[in-house]
Amino acid sequence: MSVRHDWYQSESKVVITVLLKNAAQKNYDVKIESQKIHLTADGYELLLPLLHPIVVERSSHKAYPSKVEITLAKETGLRWESLELKETVAATAPPALQTKNWDLLVKEEEKIDEKEAKGEAALNQLFKKIYSTSTPEVQMAMNKSFTESGGTVLSTNWNEVSQDKVPIKPPEGTEFREWDK
Structure with a gap:
């Protein structure tokens, strides 16, 4: 059985809130790795492959009466577009920066203008x-x-x-x- 979760971020950290009542009584366990989070608790499981790497040594988790809060230290100050790395993200990632030849574009535009002009x-x-x-x-x-x-x-x-x-x-x-x- 999976659990519901939500997340938010600041410049230096990502906080994942996992809705799990009485987590301590359910023997919850959180494994934090540089690219993924794995939470288990009596019959519950949450596996999150992370979009960006984190600093494991500065990350932590804590159980509350109605939730488990996992705080992840960002490796860089990048703003995460999503929490999880999904296969579709790699396919839709922006291509490497390409330089435009502006001189060529101007010349092409001038040719179009020349063809359209009359009299x-x-x-x-x-x-x-x-x-x-x-x-x-x-x-x-x-x-x-x-x-x-x-x-x-x-x-x-x-x-x-x-x-x-x-x-x-x-x-x-x-x-x-x-x-x-």
């Missing part, structure tokens, strides 16, 4: 890509040429752009007008 969005995406992968000189040239030309010129040549103000060059068939205040 003006594709052109803007191209300019963003050129700008983000460029040297600081190329970025300065792009900023200066675009700003000074009123958005009509975009140059990546800093040597050319840095010497003078970039002239306004509207597309063919259009003319540039100053905003009237």
Whole structure:
């Protein structure tokens, strides 16, 4: 016949409460090992394979009128997800830490974005890509040429752009007008 039990934990210990009335009169016995607990008492048995190892020398048990309390000293301060080691725990244990190649993920995301973009969005995406992968000189040239030309010129040549103000060059068939205040 098995007995009911419950447990709780702190940072340094696990306490198992076994509901067993008059345990002392029932000749109860507790064997504490580093990976398992075995309680027996006249016709009662409880075998618990533990999830994590414990320190046997600092563990103890005590009988009360309605229960047996088993105090186990944790080997490490880990928080136990469960008391018992079950076969399913090994199967569902998280895999070893894997490192993600974030650069590869970003490149894959950029490829998806490039395929989905059309028209003006594709052109803007191209300019963003050129700008983000460029040297600081190329970025300065792009900023200066675009700003000074009123958005009509975009140059990546800093040597050319840095010497003078970039002239306004509207597309063919259009003319540039100053905003009237």
